[in-house]
Amino acid sequence: MLEGLAHLLFPEVCVVCRKPLESGERQLCPACLVRFAPFPDSLAGGQAVIRSVNSHFGLGAVPSAAWSLYPYRSEGPLHDALHALKYGGLFPLGRLFGRRLGELVLASGGAGSVEAIVPVPLHPLKRIERTYNQSGAIAGGMAEVLGLPVAEGAIERRVHTGSQTGLSLVERRRNMEGAFRPTSRASRRVSGRVLLVDDVLTTGATLVAAASALKEAGAEQVAFAVVAVTEKE
Ligand SMILES: [Zn+2]
Numbered sequence: 001m002l003e004g005l006a007h008l009l010f011p012e013v014c015v016v017c018r019k020p021l022e023s024g025e026r027q028l029c030p031a032c033l034v035r036f037a038p039f040p041d042s043l044a045g046g047q048a049v050i051r052s053v054n055s056h057f058g059l060g061a062v063p064s065a066a067w068s069l070y071p072y073r074s075e076g077p078l079h080d081a082l083h084a085l086k087y088g089g090l091f092p093l094g095r096l097f098g099r100r101l102g103e104l105v106l107a108s109g110g111a112g113s114v115e116a117i118v119p120v121p122l123h124p125l126k127r128i129e130r131t132y133n134q135s136g137a138i139a140g141g142m143a144e145v146l147g148l149p150v151a152e153g154a155i156e157r158r159v160h161t162g163s164q165t166g167l168s169l170v171e172r173r174r175n176m177e178g179a180f181r182p183t184s185r186a187s188r189r190v191s192g193r194v195l196l197v198d199d200v201l202t203t204g205a206t207l208v209a210a211a212s213a214l215k216e217a218g219a220e221q222v223a224f225a226v227v228a229v230t231e232k233e
Contacts (some may be wrong), residue, residue: 066225085137115148115192137173154194179206
């Protein structure tokens with residue numbers, strides 16, 4: 001009820017088109033969601049992730065399974081929404097994307113053997129600067145839908161890498177080598193199949209490096225789930 005009252009007093013606007021939202025809508029209006037142009041079916045996004053990782057890092061780095069909602073574009077409504085999620089403090093938008101990603105995993109029947117969801121961690125300094133981890137927000141939304149625990153803190157980021165944007169593949173790879181490590185606390189260990197979550201996959205350098213740390217932390221298999229993936233031309 002309080003939420004309804006707050007909505008009446010302070011109507012929220014869509015983060016992309018700035019139009020006032022109807023009661024019950026969160027962060028995005030239905031018109032913008034349609035304009036995000038998702039992959040045509042529940043498998044196409046995962047296939048794009050696997051193609052990208054394979055082409056940059058070889059078959060050995062390919063995850064046990066993969067899911068993605070959207071092909072990434074460097075401009076347009078999806079780009080604006082992802083930018084707002086990462087830099088605009090829009091934590092709840094991450095949960096919304098996470099819930100949709102969770103539904104995609106459920107629809108493909110792939111969640112059965114997953115034991116935990118792990119968001120790609122930020123370096124502690126960046127986490128303070130940004131106040132939240134956008135991947136953690138996405139993982140939280142997925143956990144709601146899938147009924148799985150979020151194992152935040154299974155791995156940690158040891159290097160404060162700057163933005164990867166604009167770097168070549170070789171530079172990205174060098175930047176990310178050894179960027180993650182398992183947390184020293186034994187209680188944070190993971191096992192079985194783990195679902196690693198991030199906002200955007202560009203070359204896969206971040207996810208491949210984080211997956212290798214997760215295996216050191218006890219995971220037998222690592223699957224990837226990302227909101228959007230850059231497709232190779
Ligand atoms: Zn809108």
